[in-house]
Amino acid sequence: MAERKLLAGHAIRRLRRGAGLTQAAMADMLAISPSYLNLVERNQRPISATLLIKLAESFDFDPRSLAAGEPGGGADAIRRRLADPMFADLEIDRNEVEEWLASAPGGAAAFARVFDRIGGGAVVEAGDDPVTLVRREIERWRNHFADLDASAEALADELRLGAGDLYGAIAERLRAKHGLTIRVLPADVLPDTLRRLDLHARQLQLSEMLDPASRTFAVAFQLGQIEAKAEIDALAKGAGFTDRAAERLYRRHLLGYFAAALMMPYARFLRGCETTGYDI
Structure with missing residues (x-):
């Protein structure tokens, strides 16, 4: 499989400026030419593995942050x-x-x-029902929310570094970082719902009726409510809904979008398609 070219000039420039260095000074520290560093910062050259190692050795930062997404x-x-x-x-x-x-x-x-x-x-017309308002907002974005995609992909990469089982990795993150445990209950205990958040017990309760993929989606949805809150709040506020039902419906759509992106990050899927010549 072909390696992905890492273009992160914005992150390199931010790192350099944060250290108070000129391009010449940083290039000297990294044993590269100032002109090459200039090309890297302008995304006209990818960051090589050698340069990545030099950056990690010279500066106190997490190399994974370079792929955290462009502005x-x-x-x-x-x-x-x-x-x-x-x-x-x-x-x-x-x-x-x-x-x-x-x-x-x-x-x-x-x-x-x-x-x-x-x-x-966006233009909101009086008398529109919540579904119409939400559909119009989704269409305005062409159902592509780049900030949610970037956040989900960065989180997916982080989760998959520690475990191959995405469901298990999300469950562990909910437990360790947010104090929430997962409990699968019989259908007669959850007769009217497939998932329920019990904040008193600090449990996300899932119905045994959910198949493995649906359970993964349910825990990803819950994680999105916590860790994608800032991005979703910004999108919901930007939509400018005056109808509370429309806003709740839109937020639910965005959470579902995030959960799906966490399960199948778009950029990784695209790279796989391109590598195989879309022969799927």
């Missing part, structure tokens, strides 16, 4: 936001977006955050 979800996510009608006259192409991410990643991240919070150019 605003990357060029594709920024372009989806710029597809809003309010930007139609600007005709910003992909090269401009990539240049923006390379030269001012903080500005791109700030734009994405503000756009998501204000809800872009």
Whole structure:
């Protein structure tokens, strides 16, 4: 399988600036040329394994953080936001977006955050039912929430480092980090629901009727309620729903989206398709 090229210029630049170094000074520490470091920071060269080792030896940081996701979800996510009608006259192409991410990643991240919070150019018409309102918001995003994808993929990579069993890894994270245990109960104990959160007992209770895949989805859904709260709160607030039922329905959709992305990270699936020439 071909290795994935790691482009993380924004993270390298942030690391360098945080250390108070010029490009020349950092290049000298890493025994590379300033021009090569400049190309790396502009995402015109991938980070090699050798450079990654040098960075880990020279700076106190977790190498996995380099793949934590580009500002605003990357060029594709920024372009989806710029597809809003309010930007139609600007005709910003992909090269401009990539240049923006390379030269001012903080500005791109700030734009994405503000756009998501204000809800872009969404228009809500009086009299729409909650399902229609939620469907319109999902369609506005083309059902692709880059920030949730990035968060889910980073978490999936972290979970799979410690265990091959995703269900077991999520259950252990819920127990160790959030004080929640999983308990599978008979159908007659949970006659009207397939999952229930008992905060008093600190238990996520699952019905025995759930198959293994559905149990994994249920625990991933619960983990998303805790660890993807900030991203989901921002998207829900940005939607600007005045109908509480619509907001609850939208949040449920986003949690389901996160859980599915945690179980099958899109980028990993895409790499697999590309590696096999989409021969699946």
